[in-house]
Amino acid sequence: MSPATGTRYYTIGELASDFDVTTRTIRFYEEAGLLSPARQGQQRIYQESDRVKLKLILRGKRLGFSLAESRELIEQYDPISGNRSQLNALLRKIEERRETLRQQMLDIQLMQTELDAVAKRCHDALATLPDTQQEKRKLTGK
Template sequence: MAVTYSISDLARELDITTRTIRFYEEQGMLSPERRGQERIYSARDRVALKLILRGKRLGFSLAECRELIELYDPDSGNQKQLNSMLAKIAERRAQLEQQLLDIQQMQLELDTAEERCRAALEMANTTA
């Protein structure tokens, strides 16, 4: 018999709210079975949810997370999914490196502006 999970099981295990899980379900990223009003999540849903949460921590968009979930294929060893993940990681790393350069440039500009303001204040105080 296949392992299944309730919404509260997943919420507790992954330290998220049931509302978060329902949101991802509404987005079509999870597809639990229904028994009346009860949602029954499969091992695949659990893996998908873990991928979404990991992707969000890495800064991936929901669309990127969805793409990775769609590539999930344990029968093939997840080759396509893993290659796609590596490409997304490289892309995210490049974005972060550019942001870091932008921040460093802004810090230099702030330093220059601060020095000019302090020099102007010093000049104003010495002539007053």
């Protein structure tokens, strides 16, 4: 294979601006054991695998996962190097997480229903509002 295997490296600053987080955040994730970038001398250098992990972390955040939970997910992601019982434990955890996701899916649908209801009442209220001259002017573009 040629070296064109897409093996690019990133500085912490690039990563930060790419994912719209601060460098402090990225270092904090490392402290918390979620990332472990290579080094050249003092400096951290990040690879694609680190980007994948960061993406997982941030996606988890948007779903309300704690960093500890995301770390589990990441640890599971990398090395399929366990014995039978470890692998089975992992499968059980995966099922748990699936269950959480199912619940969240449900919650989202219920939330959407709520929002629809509020929006409807909102529109109704707007419709019954006596529109003032000022409002009329705004609507017709002055």
